[in-house]
Amino acid sequence: MILQEVPPGKLFLGHEVAQGESALVLDREDLVTHAVVLGRTGSGKTGLMHVLLEEAVLQGASAMVLDPKGDLTNLLLAFPGLDPRDLMRWVPAGKTAPEEALRIKEGLERSGQSVERISQWKKAASFHVYSPGKLRGGGSGVDVLPSFGAPPREASLSSPAKRERASAIVSAILHALSVEADPLSDP
Numbered sequence: 001m002i003l004q005e006v007p008p009g010k011l012f013l014g015h016e017v018a019q020g021e022s023a024l025v026l027d028r029e030d031l032v033t034h035a036v037v038l039g040r041t042g043s044g045k046t047g048l049m050h051v052l053l054e055e056a057v058l059q060g061a062s063a064m065v066l067d068p069k070g071d072l073t074n075l076l077l078a079f080p081g082l083d084p085r086d087l088m089r090w091v092p093a094g095k096t097a098p099e100e101a102l103r104i105k106e107g108l109e110r111s112g113q114s115v116e117r118i119s120q121w122k123k124a125a126s127f128h129v130y131s132p133g134k135l136r137g138g139g140s141g142v143d144v145l146p147s148f149g150a151p152p153r154e155a156s157l158s159s160p161a162k163r164e165r166a167s168a169i170v171s172a173i174l175h176a177l178s179v180e181a182d183p184l185s186d187p
Helices: 044-059 073-078 084-090 097-110 116-123 158-175
Strands: 008-018 022-027
Touching: 008 044, 044 073, 044 116, 084 097, 097 158
Parallel strands: none
Antiparallel strands: 008 022
């Protein structure tokens, strides 16, 4: 089963197995600007978010993902062509990169997707990770909670310290939105 072209403005979510494996699509116009996905452990919340984000970006939408658990950072693991050399660093112990590439390709085909979709996704999206923790391999650290230590002796921060803190927070937000502006003086 190979996915046919997705009509413009439609998001491919998968196949309805009970309906003879017809494609399940969602009108992009049915989406709202914010979403919450709720469900039990193992119910497919993360998988649904992966699919929705990928499809929305392929249809030209923008997304800023706030993911405190870190599950959605796997969206960055998009390897056009599924070259085993690209996968080597991410292969679990006891597996080989060629085995994993083949497993992923077969999974894509079973779901009606193709390796070409990975290339389309990679070309349609630009990625940047902001994290309060240490980052390996790129991204930007964000000072969300500077420390859990005791506050300074004086009751409030000095004006320069307040400006510095505000500047750092606003700079991170502007960078995430790809806006080049002075964080303290630009409207």
